Amino acid sequence: MQRSDHRPGTLIPGGAVFPHRHLTGIHGLEPHEITFLLDEAEQWIEANRAPTTADKRLAGLTQINAFFENSTRTLLSFEIAGKRLGADVVNMHAAQSSVKKGETLIDTAMTLNAMRADVIVIRHMSSGAVRLIADKVDCPVLNAGDGRHEHPTQALLDALTIRRRLGGIANKRVVICGDLLHSRVARSNILALTALAAEVRVCAPSTLMPPEIERMGVTAFTDFDQAIAHADVVMMLRLQTERMSGGYVPSMREYHLRYGLTMERLERYAPDALVMHPGPMNRGVEIDSAVADHVERSAITEQVAMGVAVRMACLDVLTRRSRGVEGWA
Amino acid sequence: MQRSDHRPGTLIPGGAVFPHRHLTGIHGLEPHEITFLLDEAEQWIEANRAPTTADKRLAGLTQINAFFENSTRTLLSFEIAGKRLGADVVNMHAAQSSVKKGETLIDTAMTLNAMRADVIVIRHMSSGAVRLIADKVDCPVLNAGDGRHEHPTQALLDALTIRRRLGGIANKRVVICGDLLHSRVARSNILALTALAAEVRVCAPSTLMPPEIERMGVTAFTDFDQAIAHADVVMMLRLQTERMSGGYVPSMREYHLRYGLTMERLERYAPDALVMHPGPMNRGVEIDSAVADHVERSAITEQVAMGVAVRMACLDVLTRRSRGVEGWA
Amino acid sequence: MQRSDHRPGTLIPGGAVFPHRHLTGIHGLEPHEITFLLDEAEQWIEANRAPTTADKRLAGLTQINAFFENSTRTLLSFEIAGKRLGADVVNMHAAQSSVKKGETLIDTAMTLNAMRADVIVIRHMSSGAVRLIADKVDCPVLNAGDGRHEHPTQALLDALTIRRRLGGIANKRVVICGDLLHSRVARSNILALTALAAEVRVCAPSTLMPPEIERMGVTAFTDFDQAIAHADVVMMLRLQTERMSGGYVPSMREYHLRYGLTMERLERYAPDALVMHPGPMNRGVEIDSAVADHVERSAITEQVAMGVAVRMACLDVLTRRSRGVEGWA
Numbered sequence: 001m002q003r004s005d006h007r008p009g010t011l012i013p014g015g016a017v018f019p020h021r022h023l024t025g026i027h028g029l030e031p032h033e034i035t036f037l038l039d040e041a042e043q044w045i046e047a048n049r050a051p052t053t054a055d056k057r058l059a060g061l062t063q064i065n066a067f068f069e070n071s072t073r074t075l076l077s078f079e080i081a082g083k084r085l086g087a088d089v090v091n092m093h094a095a096q097s098s099v100k101k102g103e104t105l106i107d108t109a110m111t112l113n114a115m116r117a118d119v120i121v122i123r124h125m126s127s128g129a130v131r132l133i134a135d136k137v138d139c140p141v142l143n144a145g146d147g148r149h150e151h152p153t154q155a156l157l158d159a160l161t162i163r164r165r166l167g168g169i170a171n172k173r174v175v176i177c178g179d180l181l182h183s184r185v186a187r188s189n190i191l192a193l194t195a196l197a198a199e200v201r202v203c204a205p206s207t208l209m210p211p212e213i214e215r216m217g218v219t220a221f222t223d224f225d226q227a228i229a230h231a232d233v234v235m236m237l238r239l240q241t242e243r244m245s246g247g248y249v250p251s252m253r254e255y256h257l258r259y260g261l262t263m264e265r266l267e268r269y270a271p272d273a274l275v276m277h278p279g280p281m282n283r284g285v286e287i288d289s290a291v292a293d294h295v296e297r298s299a300i301t302e303q304v305a306m307g308v309a310v311r312m313a314c315l316d317v318l319t320r321r322s323r324g325v326e327g328w329a
Numbered sequence: 330m331q332r333s334d335h336r337p338g339t340l341i342p343g344g345a346v347f348p349h350r351h352l353t354g355i356h357g358l359e360p361h362e363i364t365f366l367l368d369e370a371e372q373w374i375e376a377n378r379a380p381t382t383a384d385k386r387l388a389g390l391t392q393i394n395a396f397f398e399n400s401t402r403t404l405l406s407f408e409i410a411g412k413r414l415g416a417d418v419v420n421m422h423a424a425q426s427s428v429k430k431g432e433t434l435i436d437t438a439m440t441l442n443a444m445r446a447d448v449i450v451i452r453h454m455s456s457g458a459v460r461l462i463a464d465k466v467d468c469p470v471l472n473a474g475d476g477r478h479e480h481p482t483q484a485l486l487d488a489l490t491i492r493r494r495l496g497g498i499a500n501k502r503v504v505i506c507g508d509l510l511h512s513r514v515a516r517s518n519i520l521a522l523t524a525l526a527a528e529v530r531v532c533a534p535s536t537l538m539p540p541e542i543e544r545m546g547v548t549a550f551t552d553f554d555q556a557i558a559h560a561d562v563v564m565m566l567r568l569q570t571e572r573m574s575g576g577y578v579p580s581m582r583e584y585h586l587r588y589g590l591t592m593e594r595l596e597r598y599a600p601d602a603l604v605m606h607p608g609p610m611n612r613g614v615e616i617d618s619a620v621a622d623h624v625e626r627s628a629i630t631e632q633v634a635m636g637v638a639v640r641m642a643c644l645d646v647l648t649r650r651s652r653g654v655e656g657w658a
Numbered sequence: 659m660q661r662s663d664h665r666p667g668t669l670i671p672g673g674a675v676f677p678h679r680h681l682t683g684i685h686g687l688e689p690h691e692i693t694f695l696l697d698e699a700e701q702w703i704e705a706n707r708a709p710t711t712a713d714k715r716l717a718g719l720t721q722i723n724a725f726f727e728n729s730t731r732t733l734l735s736f737e738i739a740g741k742r743l744g745a746d747v748v749n750m751h752a753a754q755s756s757v758k759k760g761e762t763l764i765d766t767a768m769t770l771n772a773m774r775a776d777v778i779v780i781r782h783m784s785s786g787a788v789r790l791i792a793d794k795v796d797c798p799v800l801n802a803g804d805g806r807h808e809h810p811t812q813a814l815l816d817a818l819t820i821r822r823r824l825g826g827i828a829n830k831r832v833v834i835c836g837d838l839l840h841s842r843v844a845r846s847n848i849l850a851l852t853a854l855a856a857e858v859r860v861c862a863p864s865t866l867m868p869p870e871i872e873r874m875g876v877t878a879f880t881d882f883d884q885a886i887a888h889a890d891v892v893m894m895l896r897l898q899t900e901r902m903s904g905g906y907v908p909s910m911r912e913y914h915l916r917y918g919l920t921m922e923r924l925e926r927y928a929p930d931a932l933v934m935h936p937g938p939m940n941r942g943v944e945i946d947s948a949v950a951d952h953v954e955r956s957a958i959t960e961q962v963a964m965g966v967a968v969r970m971a972c973l974d975v976l977t978r979r980s981r982g983v984e985g986w987a
Contacts, residue, residue: 048445051389051652060709062738072421073440080391080444083417088741092730107939111731114962115738116706281436304443323709377774380718380981401750402769409720409773412746610765633772 017328018317022134022141025150026191034192038160040313041306048084048308056086061118061319063087066108066133067144068124073279074144074153077304078121081311087118105129106136113137119319122146127184140318142311148184153314154278155188157306159196161299162233164306165274170197175228175270176218177203177259178237178286179248181210185278186237190216203227205259207248224259231270236261236277236287244285252285263290266297274299346657347646351463351470354479355520363524367489369642370635377413377637385415390447390648392416395437395462396473397453402608403473403482406633407450410640416447434458435465442466448648451475456513469647471640477513482643483607484517486635488525490628491562493635494603499526504557504599505547506532506588507566507615508577510539514607515566519545532556534588536577553588560599565590565606565616573614581614592619595626603628675986676975680792680799683808684849692850696818698971699964706742706966714744719776719977721745724766724791725802726782731937731962732802732811736779739969745776763787764794771795777977780804785842798976800969806842811972812936813846815964817854819957820891822964823932828855833886833928834876835861835917836895836944837906839868843936844895848874861885863917865906882917889928894919894935897944910943921948924955932957 018033026034047055063082067075075091082089092112105124112120113136120141122130127147134141145151163169174193180186180202193200194217202213203221214220221227228234239255249255266273275291275298283289292298320328347362355363376384392411396404404420411418421441434453441449442465449470451459456476463470474480492498503522509515509531522529523546531542532550543549550556557563568584578584595602604620604627612618621627649657676691684692705713721740725733733749740747750770763782770778771794778799780788785805792799803809821827832851838844838860851858852875860871861879872878879885886892897913907913924931933949933956941947950956978986 051391051447053389060711062709062742064734076393076419076421076441077444079419080417083419084391088738090734090737090741092734104941107937107941110959111937111962112734114959115735115966116963118709279436279440283433283436301439301443304440305445308444380720380776382718405722405748405750405770406773408748409746412748413720608765608769612762612765630768630772633769634774637773 017320021318021321022143023152023314023318024131024134024141024143024146026152026155026188026195027150029192029195031195031197034156034159034195037156037310037313037317038163040317041156041160041309044309044312045306048305048312053086057316057323058082058118058319059086061087061323062116063089063119063121063315064092064112064115064117065089065121065144066092066112066123068122068129069145071123071145073304074123074307077307078142078144078311078315081308081315084308085312085315087315105132109133109136113139118322119315139322142314142318145184148182148187150188150191151184152188152192153307153310154185155192156314157303157310158189158235158276158278159192160306160310161276161303162193162198162274165299165302166232169193171199172232173199173201173230174233174235175201175203175231175273176235176237177224177227177261179208179239179243180204180213180237181208181248182240182243183237189235190218194218201227201231203259205249205255208243225265225269228265228270228273231273234261234266234270234273234275236275236281238278238280239282239286241282256285260284260286260288261291262288263294266291273297276300276303278303346649350647350650351472352481352643352647353460353463353470353472353475355481355484355517355524356479358521358524360524360526363485363488363521366485366639366642366646367492369646370485370489370638373638373641374635377634377641386645386652387411387447387648388415390416390652391445392418392448392450392644393421393441393444393446394418394450394473395421395441395452397451397458398474400452400474402633403452403636406636407471407473407640407644410637410644413637414641414644416644434461438462438465442468447651448644468651471643471647474513477511477516479517479520480513481517481521482636482639483514484521485643486632486639487518487564487605487607488521489635489639490605490632491522491527491603494628494631495561498522500528501561502528502530502559503562503564504530504532504560504602505564505566506553506556506590508537508568508572509533509542509566510537510577511569511572512566518564519547523547530556530560532588534578534584537572554594554598557594557599557602560602563590563595563599563602563604565604565610567607567609568611568615570611585614589614590616590620592617592623595620602626605629605632607632675978679976679979680801681810681972681976682789682792682799682801682804684810684813684846684853685808687850687853689853689855692814692817692853695814695968695971695975696821698975699814699818699967702967702970703964706963706970715974715981716740716776716977717744719745719981720774721747721777721779721973722750722770722773722775723747723779723802724750724770724781726780726787727803729781729803732781732965735962735965736800736802736969736973739966739973742966743970743973745973763790767791767794771797776980777973797980800972800976803842806840806845808846808849809842810846810850811965811968812843813850814972815961815968816847816893816934816936817850818964818968819934819961820851820856820932823957823960824890827851829857830890831857831859831888832891832893833859833861833889833931834893834895835882835885835919837866837897837901838862838871838895839866839906840898840901841895847893848876852876859885859889861917863907863913866901883923883927886923886928886931889931892919892924892928892931892933894933894939894945896936896938897940899940902943914943918943919945919949921946921952924949931955934958934961937962 123144124146127149130143130146200218452473453475456478459472459475529547531547781802782804785807788801788804858876
C-alpha cells in the first residue's frame with residue numbers, strides 16, 4: 001500500500017501541521033496534505049468495524065451540520081462520524097431554517113458562531129457559499145458539497161478507496177464518466193487524483209462536458225468505450241433526474257446505450273477495472289445492476305465505509321488546534 | 330403476574346438464547362420467546378421512572394432509525410429507548426432521503442450497512458420492506474411498522490400492558506375493534522395474543538374486515554355490543570382519516586354510532602374491561618373522551634410507557650450477539 | 659455590574675428556591691426571580707467559551723423539544739444548551755407529528771409525559787398552548803414561544819445582554835420598535851424590563867400598536883426619532899414578511915423610511931445606544947447593515963451567545979427538584 005512513512009496522528013512529513021483552518025475544497029491542498037488526510041483516515045477504518053467508546057476525542061465539542069440542501073447519505077455519514085468521536089452533533093435543516101425567513105447566509109453563519117460551534121459542516125446549493133461562511137466564523141468549516149464547486153470529502157473517500165484497493169494512486173488510469181458539467185464530485189475528484197499523479201480521463205456527451213476541462217490536466221472523451229480502455233478505475237457519476245429530460249440527454253435509453261456501464265462493456269474494454277459510484281445510483285441508467293453488485297469489481301459499498309473514516313479524520317484534524325493537541329495549538 | 334420463572338437478562342427457559350437475528354414480526358416467534366421479551370422489558374419499566382446513567386449498555390453502538398413513513402410517536406419512543414441505553418442514535422427521515430432520488434431500498438440498506446449500523450429500526454409504507462432490508466444487512470433489524478404487515482413492538486407493548494394490568498394473558502378475552510383490513514397493529518396483536526393463549530375477538534364493519542381473518546384463530550363480529558360482551562380488554566384501533574370518506578365507512582357519525590366506544594356501551598356490555606388504543610386517537614370517532622381519560626379503565630398512557638420499555642428490551646436483546654454478551658456471542 | 663449578592667447556583671435571596679415548576683412566561687415572575695435566572699446564566703457564559711465535559715449535570719435526563727412551529731435558531735439554541743449539560747435531547751418536529759393526524763394537543767402532552775420526559779421545551783403557534791401542556795404533565799415545561807403570548811427565554815437573554823453591556827437595567831431607557839401587535843418577543847421583554855425597573859418605550863406605526871399597551875407601564879410612540887431620543891438601548895423587532903403587504907404597512911420602502919434603524923438616525927438621536935435585534939433580521943427593512951454589523955454599538959451576536967447561557971440556566975434550575983439537588987427536592 002502506498003503510504004507516507006509516518007504514523008497516523010503525527011504531524012505531516014517535515015514536521016509541519018496541516019496548515020489549513022477549513023476544508024472548503026481540494027483546490028489549494030498540496031499532494032502531501034491530501035496524503036496526510038488519507039493516512040489519518042486509515043486508523044478509523046479498523047476502529048469502525050466494531051462498537052467502541054475508547055476514543056471520544058471530540059467530547060464537549062459542538063458539531064453543527066448546516067444542510068441547506070438535502071443529502072441523506074452525506075448528512076448521515078457526518079453525523080455518525082461526529083458521534084463516534086463523541087461530539088455533540090446538532091443538525092440544522094434548511095427546510096426549518098431562518099433562511100426561509102429571508103435571513104442572509106452571513107447572518108446564519110454569525111448565529112452558529114455565536115452559539116460556539118466548534119466545527120461547522122455545510123452543504124449548500126450555491127457554489128462558494130461555504131467559503132463565504134468560512135470567512136465569517138471562528139471555527140473550522142467543512143464543505144459537504146456546495147453547488148457545482150467542490151465536495152472534498154467525497155474526493156478523499158474515493159482516493160482512499162482506490163489507494164487501498166490498488167495499492168496506490170500514482171499512474172493509475174482513472175476514468176470519470178457522466179454529467180461532468182454539473183458535478184462537484186467530478187471536480188473535486190479531478191483535483192485530488194491529478195494532484196496524486198493519477199492519469200485522469202473524463203467522458204461525457206458533449207452537452208455535459210465543460211468546455212475547457214482539459215486545462216485541469218485530464219483527457220476528455222465523448223466515446224465511452226475508448227475512454228475506459230485499459231482503465232484501472234471506472235468512476236460513474238449519477239445522472240440527475242432533471243437532466244434526463246430536456247436538452248442535455250436525448251433519452252434515458254439512449255444515455256444508457258452510449259454511457260451506461262454494462263458488464264459486457266466492462267469485460268470487453270476494461271477487464272481489470274475497479275468500478276466506483278458516489279451514489280445514489282440510477283440502476284439501469286448510468287450503471288447496470290450486474291456491475292454495481294459485482295463482488296470483486298465493485299467498490300461502491302466500500303466507498304460508503306471509507307466516507308465515515310475520512311470524515312472522522314477531517315473532523316479530528318481540523319479541531320486539533322482548538323482542542324490544544326500538542327504541536328497544533 | 331404471569332411470568333416465566335427466570336430473572337430478566339438471563340437466557341430464555343431451557344438455556345437457549347433468543348434465536349432470531351431480527352425482529353421483523355411476531356410471526357415466527359414461539360410463545361416462550363414472546364414471554365422472554367416481555368420479561369426483559371420488565372426491568373426497564375422501573376428504570377425508566379427516574380433519570381439514571383447507571384446502565385449504558387449500548388454505548389458505542391450506532392442505532393439508525395430509518396423512517397420511510399412518518400410516525401412521531403414510534404420514532405420518539407425508539408429514539409428515547411436507544412439514548413437511554415447509551416447508543417448513538419441517528420434518524421434518517423424519508424423526506425430528506427435518497428429514496429426521493431430514486432435509489433432502491435436495497436441500496437439504502439447497503440449504505441446503512443456500510444456505515445456500520447449496529448442496529449437498524451425501520452418504518453416503511455410497504456409490507457415486506459423490512460424483511461427485504463433484513464436480508465441484506467449484517468446487523469439486527471427491528472420492524473417499527475411496515476405497510477399492512479406487522480408492527481411487532483406495538484404488539485409486545487400491548488401484551489405487556491395486559492399482563493401487568495390483568496396478571497396474565499392466557500384465557501383473557503381481548504376484543505380488537507376497528508379497521509382490521511389495513512391494520513398492522515391488529516395483525517401483530519392477533520399473532521401475539523393468540524400465541525399467548527388469549528381468547529381474541531375482532532370486530533369491524535364488513536367493509537373493513539379481512540375475508541379469512543378467522544383462520545388466524547380469532548372470532549369475528551360485526552356487532553360491536555356482542556363482540557365486547559364480558560371482555561377483559563377492549564382494544565380500539567384508529568380510524569385512518571382516509572377511510573372516513575369513500576366506500577369503507579358511511580360517515581364518521583355513523584361509524585361512531587355503531588363502532589365508537591362510549592362510556593355507556595362500556596358500562597353496559599363490558600363493565601370490567603380494560604380499554605386500550607395504540608394512538609393517536611380520534612376522540613369522538615372510535616373512542617369517547619370519557620372512556621379514553623378514565624382513570625381506572627383506560628390503559629392508554631400506560632401503553633406509551635410500556636412502549637419505551639419494550640423497545641429498550643428489543644434493542645438490548647438483539648444486540649447481545651454483536652456486543653459479545655456472555656452466552657450470546 | 660448589577661447583580662444580587664449571592665453566588666450562582668445557590669438559593670435565591672432569602673433562602674427560598676425558585677418557586678415555579680414551569681417557565682411559561684415572564685408574567686408571574688418576581689423581579690428577584692428574574693434576577694436569579696440571570697445570575698444563574700452568568701456561570702455558563704464563561705463555560706461556553708471552550709469545549710468542556712466537566713459539568714454534565716443533566717446526564718440521564720430526557721429533554722424533549724416539541725416544536726409545533728418551525729424555529730431553527732431557538733431550536734438549535736435549546737438543543738445545544740441541553741446537550742452541553744449532558745441531557746438526552748430529542749426533537750419532535752410538528753411536520754412529522756401526530757398533530758397532523760388530528761391528535762389533540764393534550765394527547766401529545768400525555769404521550770410525551772408517559773415516555774418520561776424530564777423537561778419539555780415547547781414552541782407553538784397558539785397563545786396559551788404551552789400553559790395547557792404544562793398543566794397536564796409531571797415535568798417542567800419551558801416556553802420557547804407560543805402565539806402572540808410570550809417568549810420568556812428571549813426576554814431573559816435580552817435582559818442579560820443589557821445588564822452585561824450597561825452594568826444594570828434599572829433606569830435605563832430601552833426602546834422596543836416594530837410590530838408590537840403580533841410580537842411575543844416584545845410582550846415578554848416589556849414584562850421583564852419593566853419588572854427590572856427600566857424605562858421602556860415602545861414605537862410602531864399605529865396599525866401595529868396594541869390599543870392599550872401603555873397599561874403595561876410603557877410609553878408609546880409612533881414617531882421613531884422621538885422614541886429613540888437619548889435611548890440606552892434600541893431593540894428592533896423583525897417585520898414578518900406577511901405584514902409587509904396588506905393593510906399593516908404601506909410598503910417596505912415606506913416602513914424603512916419611517917421605522918428603519920439607519921446609522922444616520924442612530925448617530926443623530928441616540929448616539930450612545932446599544933442596538934439589539936432578536937433575529938432573524940430583514941436587513942434594509944427594519945435595520946440597516948451598517949447598524950447591525952457595528953462593532954461597538956450592535957449587541958446582536960452577543961444576544962445569541964447569551965441565549966445558550968440563559969437556556970442552560972433555565973434547564974438546570976427547572977430540573978433541580980427532580981434531580982434532588984440539595985435544598986430543592
